[in-house]
């Protein structure tokens with residue numbers, strides 16, 4: 001029997017019981033649930049990552065829906081427990097849902113929500129920050145200053161890479177990959193090469209139009225290319241940023257062999273999921289190629305790093321904070337709550353999960369729909385006409 005977990009309760013007399021496995025930023029998400037007759041229970045347990053047993057204890061005997069986190073293992077055990085408690089709604093407070101076994105959710109008739117769109121620019125901005133920090137060796141230089149080692153300007157001190165005119169490579173040019181590509185192309189006049197299973201038409205149009213603008217202003221135009229293979233991107237790009245989903249096709253997408261074909265002075269950024277990179281191979285590559293640099297927001301065995309990574313001066317490591325802006329995190333909480341609420345109330349599914357702005361305006365009530373349910377087709381849920 002698992003130990004009872006500590007909770008904070010809002011609107012104790014609400015008809016529907018909704019559990020959040022973590023406190024989340026802002027209060028709009030709580031108010032939206034309360035206004036629609038939900039009793040909201042928030043787990044306040046100090047431990048960062050809840051176990052399956054902890055969450056089963058939280059679900060209890062009666063639970064209509066759960067808002068969970070990407071650190072939790074949502075599979076057979078949790079979906080069956082939720083269904084036994086009468087629940088049919090779950091939402092990750094994340095766009096990525098590789099921690100969720102969607103087949104198990106389908107088996108128990110539980111809708112699975114995620115939070116696309118609201119974190120696109122915030123995540124792309126962190127990827128851009130890591131690209132710049134790695135190119136200009138910001139973290140190393142900061143450490144040098146703080147250690148009292150600076151004794152005057154020198155021609156060779158912390159010389160890094162100029163981005164202008166270099167090639168940025170994007171693997172996975174979906175929402176975030178495309179936003180990052182635009183930042184790097186427009187902000188630093190980089191040429192673009194990308195690889196994705198699908199054509200990124202809007203991105204291509206943007207770069208074409210920007211190239212024409214530069215040409216008309218008498219500047220060298222930027223170029224773009226959709227690569228036929230990922231290897232083409234790895235060989236040609238100076239900065240490579242990874243933005244695919246994590247699934248069987250992208251596990252260890254970057255391995256020893258693929259690292260070996262990258263330029264010796266290339267920069268690799270990962271703000272997708274840790275297992276997209278073989279981290280042991282990466283540490284070895286960083287050790288053997290001191291001019292190769294990485295910026296990592298995610299790790300293969302989070303919260304841990306593979307041995308040796310923390311000692312590498314050519315690696316910048318941050319703790320999975322790519323979506324961590326106040327507006328975005330409050331918006332993610334809102335979308336996750338509305339996913340769960342929508343299913344409980346029998347609302348339809350929003351027709352375009354790439355266009356979630358109507359749910360994010362705090363001054364107007366949100367549409368009566370679930371913003372993004374990834375298994376809506378499998379469950380035969382109706383789509384909103386809005």
Ligand SMILES: NC(=O)c1ccc[n+]([C@@H]2O[C@H](COP(=O)([O-])OP(=O)(O)OC[C@H]3O[C@@H](n4cnc5c(N)ncnc54)[C@H](O)[C@@H]3O)[C@@H](O)[C@H]2O)c1
Nearest residue numbers: 096123172173174175176196197244245249271272322323
């Ligand atoms: N570090 C963070 O905090 C953070 C924040 C947000 C998202 N993410 C991660 O980023 C991922 C992408 O988010 P998004 O909103 O841009 O999703 P998205 O679905 O818009 O984009 C993913 C892209 O990956 C492409 N893709 C899939 N398999 C591929 C393969 N084998 N090779 C190349 N491309 C492939 C898809 O075609 C798609 O265009 C999420 O799934 C999540 O794991 C991380």
Ligand SMILES: O=C(O)[C@H](O)CO
Nearest residue numbers: 093094095096119323
């Ligand atoms: O998938 C996601 O949304 C992130 O990893 C957290 O923002």
